[in-house]
Amino acid sequence: MALEGTNVILREQRPEDMQFLVDLRNDLETQAWSKTLPPDYTERMFLTQFEEREFSYDRDDGRFLIESKETEEKIGYISFTGLEPRWDVTIGIMIAKEFWGDGVAVEALEVLLLFLFEELGVRVVRLWTHTGNPRAVGSAEKLGFKLSYRRRESIFKGGKLYDNVSMDFLREEYYALYPELKDNLPPL
Amino acid sequence: MKINAEIFRNENIFLRAFEPDDVSVLHAYLNHPALTGRRYIPWSISNDLPLSRAQAEAILEKWAKAEKQFHLAVVARDMEKVIGHANCDWGWDPHCPHISLVLAPDYHRQGYGSEALNVLLSYLFEHTQAHNVGGGMNDWNQAARAFAQEHGFSESGTMRRAGLRNGEFSDWIGVDILRPEWQAVKGA
Numbered sequence: 001m002a003l004e005g006t007n008v009i010l011r012e013q014r015p016e017d018m019q020f021l022v023d024l025r026n027d028l029e030t031q032a033w034s035k036t037l038p039p040d041y042t043e044r045m046f047l048t049q050f051e052e053r054e055f056s057y058d059r060d061d062g063r064f065l066i067e068s069k070e071t072e073e074k075i076g077y078i079s080f081t082g083l084e085p086r087w088d089v090t091i092g093i094m095i096a097k098e099f100w101g102d103g104v105a106v107e108a109l110e111v112l113l114l115f116l117f118e119e120l121g122v123r124v125v126r127l128w129t130h131t132g133n134p135r136a137v138g139s140a141e142k143l144g145f146k147l148s149y150r151r152r153e154s155i156f157k158g159g160k161l162y163d164n165v166s167m168d169f170l171r172e173e174y175y176a177l178y179p180e181l182k183d184n185l186p187p188l
Numbered sequence: 189m190k191i192n193a194e195i196f197r198n199e200n201i202f203l204r205a206f207e208p209d210d211v212s213v214l215h216a217y218l219n220h221p222a223l224t225g226r227r228y229i230p231w232s233i234s235n236d237l238p239l240s241r242a243q244a245e246a247i248l249e250k251w252a253k254a255e256k257q258f259h260l261a262v263v264a265r266d267m268e269k270v271i272g273h274a275n276c277d278w279g280w281d282p283h284c285p286h287i288s289l290v291l292a293p294d295y296h297r298q299g300y301g302s303e304a305l306n307v308l309l310s311y312l313f314e315h316t317q318a319h320n321v322g323g324g325m326n327d328w329n330q331a332a333r334a335f336a337q338e339h340g341f342s343e344s345g346t347m348r349r350a351g352l353r354n355g356e357f358s359d360w361i362g363v364d365i366l367r368p369e370w371q372a373v374k375g376a
Contacts, residue, residue, distance in 0.1 A: 088349065151320060151344050
């Protein structure tokens with residue numbers, strides 16, 4: 001079963017999603033990368049990356065398409081990487097521009113956070129962004145992330161220097177925000 | 189060769205490439221209890237468990253093969269002995285390389301660290317496009333935090349819950365120095 005929220009689902013990637021992912025990466029506003037990537041990615045590149053993923057029961061990442069439950073429209077992409085089991089993980093997200101401001105990013109992140117804290121039992125979730133992306137910082141703060149690290153003038157994008165920013169969300173902070181959940185992971 | 193030697197030399201130390209014969213001294217000092225948790229070695233090798241000679245050899249091999257990084261031996265000129273290692277990684281962006289410096293505990297507080305750090309910073313700011321040179325240490329490593337601040341670095345943030353030590357969570361402190369700041373320190 002896919003991971004479900006009220007309005008969105010996070011599901012596995014499929015070959016027919018590749019052009020959508022190309023479009024997200026080739027738009028400088030949605031590529032969500034702290035160094036500008038050349039907007040020349042192709043469907044073939046993404047298909048190759050998709051096909052080269054290998055089966056494992058010991059995964060340290062997860063990659064999902066964000067889809068509208070009602071219309072099945074493709075909304076964006078969300079992932080976690082660098083999973084250190086029962087410890088920490090880093091997340092990332094890209095949303096197609098036509099869905100900006102709809103609250104879908106926050107909802108998709110809520111769905112992923114529930115999975116990471118309740119199913120994978122991580123103690124910290126981290127993300128990276130930069131000060132030139134206040135939308136990302138604002139969405140993360142709205143969810144409960146706190147700014148943890150700010151490396152000065154280390155990002156150059158759009159002709160400007162920005163600070164590289166890391167944010168983190170601790171397990172106890174997450175459960176404090178969702179009192180209906182009980183944290184049963186043994187404390188350290 | 190003469191230019192390289194001058195860049196990487198200071199009054200009492202010089203930095204050179206590691207050679208296979210250095211494995212014994214590397215193996216010995218990495219196992220020093222005082223360096224537990226602050227070895228600055230590849231992520232895949234434990235930062236706190238006892239290390240075998242084979243693991244020390246693996247570290248040298250990984251360092252030798254690493255791309256967009258360098259790992260140099262710190263040599264005390266008077267003894268012609270390896271007393272530590274200096275790392276630099278510019279894989280994310282040469283604009284903001286990340287450095288670390290480790291000395292065998294017997295050689296702490298004798299000025300070798302300052303000389304090695306000055307060589308590293310001079311190289312990065314005078315011979316590469318570095319604008320922000322960063323580093324980091326565990327919050328409990330007060331000596332390293334003070335050392336960084338004494339050499340012009342600012343603390344740029346705290347990544348919470350980076351590790352567990354003596355039954356308590358520890359944080360990771362990021363530090364950085366900008367080119368104009370380094371120029372001011374150097375000119376002072």
